[in-house]
Amino acid sequence: MKVVAAYLLAALSGKASPTSADIKAILGSVGCETDDSQIELLLKELSGKDLCDVIASGREKLASVPSGGGVAMASAPSAGGGGGAAPAAEAKKEEKKEEKEESDDDMGFSLFE
Template sequence: MKVVAAVLLAALGGNSSPCADDIKGILGSVGIDCDDERIELLLGQLKGRDLAEVIAAGREKFASVPSGGGVAVAVAGGGGGGAAAAAAAPEAEAKKEEKVEEKEESDDDMGFSLFD
């Protein structure tokens, strides 16, 4: 990732095709040493390609990756009664919400209020 970041920084600086020395210079300016093999590997993969096109292709690939939305959550019930346990779960949640609201309305500040 350090090498990729250095290539992107070079591109932002106006160098659309940085060489290994440019990348080493960028990384060296912040005290980072990097393996020459990794630099050559990345530069070999980017050779002859436009960086903007590579980024656009990567975005398309990420668009097809599931992001975790719509994950089913299992409701823990105590043995048998599948439908009954599923029906009781919303009621239990409603009771919990009511208890939370009651606590918020209670007089926890012992009669003193900052906004009186």
Template sequence: MRYVAAALLAALGGGEPSAANIKSILSSVGIEADGEKVDQVVAELAGKNIEELIAEGTGKLGSMPAAGGAGAAAAPAAGGAAPAAAAAKEPEPEEEEEDDDMGFGLFD
């Protein structure tokens, strides 16, 4: 992902996503570039319009389901045992601690 990001930065900065530009951008933030991965990114982006690729990718992202919804969908599928277990474990009321700072806390 860092190689793609560096290539996009090079293109958005007015340059071309060449191997030298990608390596320069990555080295400026202390990342050693893997030559094979840089060459692969450059080969994939050769002759393509960056703006069109971004627009195409944005359209694909809009059709993908969000990862957060998967956990919520799985919980009801577990059956009736989960709600019963949750009802059986009601939280105990916490005892109030003595207020040693006389009501003036650093993070209140």
């Protein structure tokens, strides 16, 4: 990943096609060790390609990957008029009781003793 980041930094600095020396110079400036095989593989894969096109095609591929950010909300149907809020209030009370039970106050440990 650091090789790709160094390549992108070299490209942002104005180099149309960064070389292995450019990538090594960037990585060396921050004290990273370089792996010549990874650099050469990246340069081989990106040779003759426009960086903007490569990034655009990567975005298209990532758009199809599920990110797991959606949360499914399951709710029980309410039995009538205004009775829907009561179960929610009871659930909040139960959560507060559980938090007190899990407290470390009774264990006898203190940072200041």
